[in-house]
Amino acid sequence: MAIIIEAQDVKKSFRVAKRRPGLLGGLRSIINPEVRTVHAVNDLNIEIQRGELVALVGPNGAGKSTTIKMLTGILVPSGGYVRVAGLKPVEQRRELAAHIGVVFGQRTQLWWDLPLKDSLHLLRHLYRVPEERYTANLKHLSEMLELDEFIETPVRQLSLGQRMRGDLAAALLHDPELLYLDEPTIGLDVVAKARIREFLLSVNAKRGTTILLTTHDMDDVELLCPRMLIIDHGRKLYDGSVTAIRERFGGERILIAVLETALQNQSALQEELPAGVSLLSSQGPRLELSFGQRSLPAHELVAWLGARYPLHDVTFQEPEIEDVIRRIYEEGLLLKEGAGVKKH
Amino acid sequence: MRMFLYDARLYFWLISMQIRAQWQYKFNLFLDIVTYFGVTALEIISLLLFFIPFPTLLGWKVGEVALLGSIMSISFGLAELVGAGIDNFGDMVRRGEFDRMLLRPIGAFTQVIGSDFRLRRLGRITQGGAGIVVALWFLPNLHWTLTKVLVLSIGILSGTVIFVAILLLGATICFWTIETTELTNMLTYGAREMLSYPLTIYNLVLQRIFLFVFPVAFGTFVPACYILGRPLPFNMPGEVAFLAPVIALIFALIASQIWRLGMRRYQSTGS
Amino acid sequence: MFRFYCEVARTAFRRQAIYRWANLAGLATNIFFSAIFSYIIIGLFHVRPSVAGFTLVDTLRYTWLVQALLMIIIPFGWTDLMLTIRTGEVVTDLSKPCNFYWYWFSREVGRNGYYILFRALPIYLAGMLFFKLGAPAIGPNWLGFGLSVLLGTMLGIAYRFLYNIVAFWIVEARSMITLAQTSALFFTGSYIPIPFLPPWARSIVEWLPFNGLMNLPSQILLGKISGGTFWLEVARQVGWVMVLTCGCLLLTRMATRRVVSQGG
Numbered sequence: 001m002a003i004i005i006e007a008q009d010v011k012k013s014f015r016v017a018k019r020r021p022g023l024l025g026g027l028r029s030i031i032n033p034e035v036r037t038v039h040a041v042n043d044l045n046i047e048i049q050r051g052e053l054v055a056l057v058g059p060n061g062a063g064k065s066t067t068i069k070m071l072t073g074i075l076v077p078s079g080g081y082v083r084v085a086g087l088k089p090v091e092q093r094r095e096l097a098a099h100i101g102v103v104f105g106q107r108t109q110l111w112w113d114l115p116l117k118d119s120l121h122l123l124r125h126l127y128r129v130p131e132e133r134y135t136a137n138l139k140h141l142s143e144m145l146e147l148d149e150f151i152e153t154p155v156r157q158l159s160l161g162q163r164m165r166g167d168l169a170a171a172l173l174h175d176p177e178l179l180y181l182d183e184p185t186i187g188l189d190v191v192a193k194a195r196i197r198e199f200l201l202s203v204n205a206k207r208g209t210t211i212l213l214t215t216h217d218m219d220d221v222e223l224l225c226p227r228m229l230i231i232d233h234g235r236k237l238y239d240g241s242v243t244a245i246r247e248r249f250g251g252e253r254i255l256i257a258v259l260e261t262a263l264q265n266q267s268a269l270q271e272e273l274p275a276g277v278s279l280l281s282s283q284g285p286r287l288e289l290s291f292g293q294r295s296l297p298a299h300e301l302v303a304w305l306g307a308r309y310p311l312h313d314v315t316f317q318e319p320e321i322e323d324v325i326r327r328i329y330e331e332g333l334l335l336k337e338g339a340g341v342k343k344h
Numbered sequence: 345m346r347m348f349l350y351d352a353r354l355y356f357w358l359i360s361m362q363i364r365a366q367w368q369y370k371f372n373l374f375l376d377i378v379t380y381f382g383v384t385a386l387e388i389i390s391l392l393l394f395f396i397p398f399p400t401l402l403g404w405k406v407g408e409v410a411l412l413g414s415i416m417s418i419s420f421g422l423a424e425l426v427g428a429g430i431d432n433f434g435d436m437v438r439r440g441e442f443d444r445m446l447l448r449p450i451g452a453f454t455q456v457i458g459s460d461f462r463l464r465r466l467g468r469i470t471q472g473g474a475g476i477v478v479a480l481w482f483l484p485n486l487h488w489t490l491t492k493v494l495v496l497s498i499g500i501l502s503g504t505v506i507f508v509a510i511l512l513l514g515a516t517i518c519f520w521t522i523e524t525t526e527l528t529n530m531l532t533y534g535a536r537e538m539l540s541y542p543l544t545i546y547n548l549v550l551q552r553i554f555l556f557v558f559p560v561a562f563g564t565f566v567p568a569c570y571i572l573g574r575p576l577p578f579n580m581p582g583e584v585a586f587l588a589p590v591i592a593l594i595f596a597l598i599a600s601q602i603w604r605l606g607m608r609r610y611q612s613t614g615s
Numbered sequence: 616m617f618r619f620y621c622e623v624a625r626t627a628f629r630r631q632a633i634y635r636w637a638n639l640a641g642l643a644t645n646i647f648f649s650a651i652f653s654y655i656i657i658g659l660f661h662v663r664p665s666v667a668g669f670t671l672v673d674t675l676r677y678t679w680l681v682q683a684l685l686m687i688i689i690p691f692g693w694t695d696l697m698l699t700i701r702t703g704e705v706v707t708d709l710s711k712p713c714n715f716y717w718y719w720f721s722r723e724v725g726r727n728g729y730y731i732l733f734r735a736l737p738i739y740l741a742g743m744l745f746f747k748l749g750a751p752a753i754g755p756n757w758l759g760f761g762l763s764v765l766l767g768t769m770l771g772i773a774y775r776f777l778y779n780i781v782a783f784w785i786v787e788a789r790s791m792i793t794l795a796q797t798s799a800l801f802f803t804g805s806y807i808p809i810p811f812l813p814p815w816a817r818s819i820v821e822w823l824p825f826n827g828l829m830n831l832p833s834q835i836l837l838g839k840i841s842g843g844t845f846w847l848e849v850a851r852q853v854g855w856v857m858v859l860t861c862g863c864l865l866l867t868r869m870a871t872r873r874v875v876s877q878g879g
Contacts, residue, residue, distance in 0.1 A: 014613060074446045076612045090611065097449040109444055113365035125357050126448050126455075128350075154368070372787045379790035383797045390806035397666040397811050398659040526640030534647050538654075545658035 003083075004178055004210050005048035005071060010080035012041040012066050012234070040066040041234040044080070048212065050177070053204050055225035056214045057325065063234035064214050068180060071212075072100060085177055098127065101171035105183035108167050110155045116166045117151045120173060127174035134173065141169040144199060161192030168199065172209075179203070181213035185220055197223055230325065237328060252290050254317040255301060259285040260310040274304060285312065351454045358458030366463050373463055380467025387540075388413060388475050404542045404574075407482025412568045413540040414475030415496070419503030419563050420536045421468035427508040428462035433515035442610075452607065453600075456515070457508075486572070495567045495585045502592035503563020507532065509592075509599035510558060516599075519606035535560045544577055551577055559595055562588045619713060620721040627725030632733075641686070642734055646741045649682040653746050667810040673837055676751045677808050679742035680833040683735040684764070687727045688771035688828050689799050696779035697788055709871055716776065716863045723772045752836045759845055760836035766852045767832045770824065773859035774799060780863070783870045804830040810839070824859060827852035 015035050041063045048054055058064050069075035070082060073089030073096050082089055085099045102109075110119040124134045142148055145165040150158055158166065164184065171179060184200070185193045201224065203209050215221060221228050222242055230238035230245075238245055262284040263269065269287075270279050276295025280288040291301055302314055366373055391413055395406035404412075424431070433456060436442045445455040480486065514528030535558060543551050543565045554561045555578070562584075569576050570585035631638070653675055660671040669677065685691070696719060699705040709715055742748045752760070778795035782788040800806060802825035809820055809830045820826055831848055834840050840848055 069443070072447055074443055074611065093446065094449045094451075097447050100447065102444070102447050104440070104444070107440060107444070111361055111365060113368045114361060118361065118364070122357055122361055125354055126450050128449065372790075375787070375790050379794050383793060386797055386801050386806060390801065393807050393812060394655075394659060396813055398663060400662055401655070402658045402661055526637060527643060530640070530644045530647050534644075534651065537648060538651050541651075541655055541658070545654050547654075 002050045003047060004050045004052075004085055005046060005212070006081070006083045007044060007046040007067075007071065008081040010041060010044045010046075010067075010070060010082055011039070011078045012063075012070060012075065013037050013039045013078050039234055041070070041077075044231075044234070044236055046229065046236070046239075048210060050210055051204070051208045052227060053200075053211045053225045054213075055221040055228040056212060056231065057216075057221060057228055058214075058231040058237075062232045064231055065182075066234070067231065068182070068212075068214070072096070072102070072180070098174060099176055100178045100180060101174065101176035103164075103167050103171045103179070103181045103184055105164070105181070105186040108155065108163055109170055110163070110166055112156050113154055115152050115154055116147065116158070119155065119166070120151075120170060123170050123173055129174045133175070137173055137175065138169075141172060144202065145169055159192075161188050161195070164188065164192070164196060165199075168196070172203065175207075176209065178210045178212065181211065181215075183215055183217075184213060185215065185217055193217075193219070200224060230328070252292055253298070254280065255287075255289045255291060255298070255305075256315045256317060257287045257289065257302075257305055257309075257311060258313040259287065260312050261285060263287065263309075269308075272308070274301070277301060351451055354450060355454055355458045358455070359461040362458075362461040363463065366461075376464035377467040377470070380464055381471050382467075384417060384468045384471040385474070388417075388471065388478070391540075392478075402542060402545055405482070407479045407486075408568070408572050408574075409541065410475055410482060411479035411572070412542065412564060414472045414479055415500060415503070415568055416536060416540045416564045417468050417472030417475055419500045420507055421465050421472055422500070422504040423507030423511065424468065425462055425465040426504065427457065427511040428460035428465070429457045430508065430511040430515045432460055434518045437518050453603070492571045495570045495588075498589050499563055499567025499585065502588035503560065505589075505592040505596050506558070506560055506563050507536075509596040510535065510560075512596075512599045512603055516603045516606040519610045531558070539564050559591045562591045616713065620717060623718060623721040624725030624728070627722040628728050629725075631726045631729040638733060642737055645682055645685065645734065645738050649679050649738065649742060650745060652678050652682070653742075668839065669808065669810050672748070673839075674808060675742070675746055676748050676837055677804070677810075677833050679739055679746070679748060680751060680836060681804050681808075681829045683738040683742075684767070684829045684832065685800075685805065686730045686734045688767055689796060689803070689805075690726075690730075690775065691796055691800075693775050693796075694779060694789070694792060696776060697782040697792065700780070700782040706874060709874055714864075715867045715871065716860075719776055720772055723775070724768075727768055727772075752838055756836050756838050759841075759849075760832055763827070763835045763849060763852060764832040766849070766856055767828050769856045770827050770852065770859060773856065773863050774824070774828070776863045777859065777866065780866050780870060783866075783873060799825050799828060802826070803828040804833065810834070821848075822851070824855040827855055 014037070016038050017035055044063075044067060046067075056064050056067070066075065070077045071084055071089060073084075073091075073093035076090050084096055087096045087099070089096055109123075110116060111122070120138060129137070142151065145168060147165060147169055150162050150166075155163060155166065168184075179200075181200075185196055188196065197220065200211060200213075204211055211224075213220065213225070226241055228238070228240070228242055228245070229236060263282050266279070266282055269282075273279065273289075274296055277289055277291040280290050282288070289301070289305075291298075296304075298316060302311075305311065305314075388410065391409060392406060394401075395409075399405075401409055429436075433442070436445075436456065436459065441459075442452070442456070445452050448455065510532055514531065517528055535554065538546065538550070539554060539560050543554060543561050546554075551561075554565075566576060566588060567585045568574075570582045573582075576582060576584065656674050656678060657671065660674070664670065666674075696705075699708060708718065711718060739748070739751070743750075774795075778792050779788075781791060785791060802820055802823055803809070809817060809826070812820060820830075827848075831840070831852060835845065835848075
């Protein structure tokens with residue numbers, strides 16, 4: 001597979017003027033600003049192969065958008081090497097633009113007061129898409145996204161989900177090799193989300209479009225992206241699969257057991273528990289036990305519990321990816337590049 | 345050249361979208377144009393009223409000042425109509441729309457200027473046209489020649505270009521700070537207000553500024569003097585009125601270079 | 616209740632103080648435009664020493680006074696109330712346990728307090744500096760001015776409330792607001808000093824509510840109106856304050872009923 005995004009030791013630092021308080025201070029800040037350097041991105045290494053579906057995850061202000069801006073050529077890196085689709089993003093920004101499609105979930109690029117069709121038609125000219133290719137692409141996208149039902153409607157009258165479908169079509173009209181999505185499912189209902197995800201998967205599979213998306217919705221990551229990058233404070237915290245990180249940091253699973261009768265002696269149970277297992281709560285017959293996957297296989301814990309108490313029902317709760325990320329932050333579990341995780 | 349033609353065609357695509365979008369609200373648009381006409385007409389009416397107690401303004405008669413003000417209204421109105429997208433630039437940066445433009449394979453300037461075409465500014469332009477009629481009524485003895493009409497037309501167009509360039513300079517400041525947008529309004533609206541009156545009423549520093557730094561006077565005052573046969577300050581011959589397009593282009597070129605500089609800064613700071 | 620309104624005013628004062636840069640830019644703009652008007656007036660006075668009892672210095676003082684009072688009495692572009700109506704925020708304000716009009720009145724009093732200190736005074740001081748205006752008046756004129764400017768402010772607040780509250784009934788009120796503001800500015804001497812108007816126009820303008828906004832206080836401070844005329848003018852001003860305030864209260868009641876009947 002060919003590399004589409006390559007970033008080595010990319011850095012970005014900003015000089016931020018600090019404002020002094022008060023009106024006089026404000027005037028002084030203009031003449032003699034107090035400057036402080038902020039390192040938004042530090043020695044970032046990213047390598048993405050053509051056809052990959054990658055999620056870029058991190059808290060607000062982590063450096064995600066700075067990274068994306070550098071990858072698209074809007075922002076000049078302070079240092080490091082960047083190539084996207086074989087081009088230098090800053091020097092060849094306009095050339096590169098023809099290779100990428102962008103969707104911002106929060107802001108549409110469609111013309112608010114006019115029918116969707118008009119926006120698509122204008123974008124054809126903005127991206128210099130030849131007539132036949134435009135017609136073919138539009139036909140194809142209309143079928144996949146079912147645009148026909150609202151293509152004549154002014155964009156302001158569309159539902160959020162319809163608007164997002166329109167925006168996706170707009171971003172894909174020029175056959176980009178790389179699609180960058182910023183919060184593509186934000187604010188959508190479950191059905192609309194599922195529809196967008198299904199579409200993205202099929203675009204990726206059928207057209208081989210590389211997709212890089214930022215999101216706060218962990219379902220997006222789990223359902224769409226085999227690979228995820230976690231960024232915080234401008235550094236890469238993690239680069240690997242969702243399952244791998246869950247195994248590594250989300251080792252704690254939760255067993256919810258409902259006994260035939262209410263638990264009589266809580267402290268006795270607590271003393272007896274095998275190593276690596278802890279009692280989270282007990283309420284009448286309902287117990288919640290957390291356990292590490294490595295310390296004890298799930299079936300053994302069930303057997304252990306079943307030997308002591310008659311069991312009515314047993315369920316497992318998988319750790320949420322949010323919890324996993326929170327744990328990384330809380331415990332400061334900074335990952336060395338690829339440590340313990342198989343890279344692609 | 346082919347690039348330029350393509351950009352020009354795109355610009356027309358973009359503004360035709362704008363016009364169609366604004367046309368969706370025909371009634372409001374009509375109301376806005378009428379209001380704008382009324383508001384700007386009050387300015388001209390006040391101007392005329394001043395000449396009831398005072399016969400002249402430093403030798404300029406009512407019709408002459410009205411002509412000057414009307415030329416300004418037309419060229420400034422045109423600049424507002426065409427340059428509305430540039431005028432909005434601060435908001436565009438703040439809302440991230442400018443980043444979106446940088447992600448398209450088309451020049452940013454074409455997209456910025458194509459992002460708006462404020463039809464309601466037709467109100468001011470109409471007022472300028474009506475103002476010229478009023479001015480001519482006050483100036484029955486003014487002798488018109490073909491060259492005067494030519495000077496008037498190139499003057500108005502040059503004035504428009506100069507004002508759009510000033511708007512662009514104001515927009516460029518947004519690359520450094522977005523807190524001063526109101527100060528650039530002062531430059532555009534202030535220049536319009538000042539140059540609606542004979543330049544010679546201001547002190548020499550201001551006169552020089554509006555002739556040689558922000559050459560707005562070449563779009564209004566200089567052609568008006570040529571038409572009215574009045575002398576120009578600093579002993580300039582009246583024929584400099586023909587230089588208006590050259591001066592406007594030079595000024596626009598300087599403004600576009602500064603804009604490029606701003607773009608480069610934007611790409612290194614992203615602010 | 617009075618303490619509540621005072622608190623509202625105090626908050627509005629502080630809120631205005633936050634927009635430091637916008638305020639500074641606005642101040643610069645006001646000064647710049649006053650300077651342009653001054654140049655025009657100086658140019659006009661070249662041919663006559665005085666008009667309608669106004670000398671050049673009188674006219675310059677009048678112009679700078681009107682520009683100084685501008686943001687206090689007719690804040691240009693004031694659509695705060697209209698915006699709350701548009702966003703629906705107004706419903707919470709209407710349901711506050713106080714009178715809706717006096718609530719907005721207090722807000723505006725607070726803002727005006729800010730504008731007196733950081734707009735009006737600096738503007739006039741700048742005029743004194745650049746155009747050697749000198750103090751506009753001495754002694755007793757200030758008393759009359761104080762009374763009249765207070766009434767003018769009340770009139771101004773009522774007026775801006777009126778042209779904003781129409782947004783309850785008119786969807787796109789923006790151009791109406793522009794027209795309302797511009798005509799008020801015109802009829803109170805911001806475009807051309809009222810004394811310069813021909814007598815027949817002046818006699819009409821004097822009966823309009825706008826006269827009491829900025830023209831009257833300015834003329835009083837310059838000592839152009841005194842004795843019996845002063846009391847007549849103030850009486851007219853009081854009359855208009857009462858009419859406009861009653862109008863505000865009436866429209867508030869109608870608007871409340873409208874909101875309630877629509878179920879908020």
